[in-house]
Amino acid sequence: xxxxxxxxxxxxxxxxxxxxxxxxxxxxxxxxxxxxxxxxxxxxxxxxxxxxxxxxxxxxxxxxxxxxxxxxxxxxxxxxxxxxxxxxxxxxxxxxxxxxxxxxxxxxxxxxxxxxxxxxxxxxxxxxxxxxxxx
Ligand code: DCM
Numbered sequence: 664x665x666x667x668x669x670x671x672x673x674x675x676x677x678x679x680x681x682x683x684x685x686x687x688x689x690x691x692x693x694x695x696x697x698x699x700x701x702x703x704x705x706x707x708x709x710x711x712x713x714x715x716x717x718x719x720x721x722x723x724x725x726x727x728x729x730x731x732x733x734x735x736x737x738x739x740x741x742x743x744x745x746x747x748x749x750x751x752x753x754x755x756x757x758x759x760x761x762x763x764x765x766x767x768x769x770x771x772x773x774x775x776x777x778x779x780x781x782x783x784x785x786x787x788x789x790x791x792x793x794x795x796x797x798x
Contacts, residue, residue, distance in 0.1 A: 672745050675717045676704035676784065677752035678735050678791060679759070683798040684769035685791055687778060688724070691765050699781045702749055703764065717750055724764065727757035735794070736787030749787050772796050 679686040688703040690696045703724050707716040714731035721729050732751035739747040761767045770778060772795040775788065 669744065671740075673707040673713055673716075674704060674741060674745065674747045675707055675713045675720065676702035676747065676749045677717050677721050677729060677731075678702055678749050678787075678794075679721075679729065679752045679754060680794060680798060681754065681769065683795065684771050685775060685795060686759060687768045687770055687775075687780075688761065688764040689766050689768070690781065691763075696781055698765070698779070700768070700778045701781045701784050702787070704749075713748065713750065717752060721752060724762055725757075725759040725767075726762055727759050728755040729753060730755050736790045739783045739786050741783065747783055749784075 686703070687700040689698065689700050703721060704717060705720040705724070707713050711719070717731045718729055721727055729752040732753055735749045735751055741747050759767055768778070772792050775791060775795065780788070
């Protein structure tokens, strides 16, 4: 038995801002979440950094290269041992396309408030709004 506590596995999500707007992606699965909007991302693999995982997920899902920036918003506990965190992501190359989502949307502050976001991501609305209103 080790005395070192197990660290939470992490799900990372990217906040991409451009021209006063934030990129949202509409989920296709699972059925309970299909049609609802999220910051795109996914699970950090074993031996992968959150930054590398975010870059990999956004490459797979949006066909873009990003540079992972600072954390934004609170930790969201998904289940025992699984935590969801948002990071700023800066577009380095490519134009986002929905490879894994139903569609994408670039929203301003007002539109963000009207989107049907997945419950977990609603925790980040204050910081996302603050950023959009400062742009
Ligand atoms: N998830 C979330 N919000 C995000 C990204 C992911 O709530 N912006 C959740 C949905 C799943 C888990 O994280 O419970 C893993 O995500 P995925 O199904 O996209 O791999």
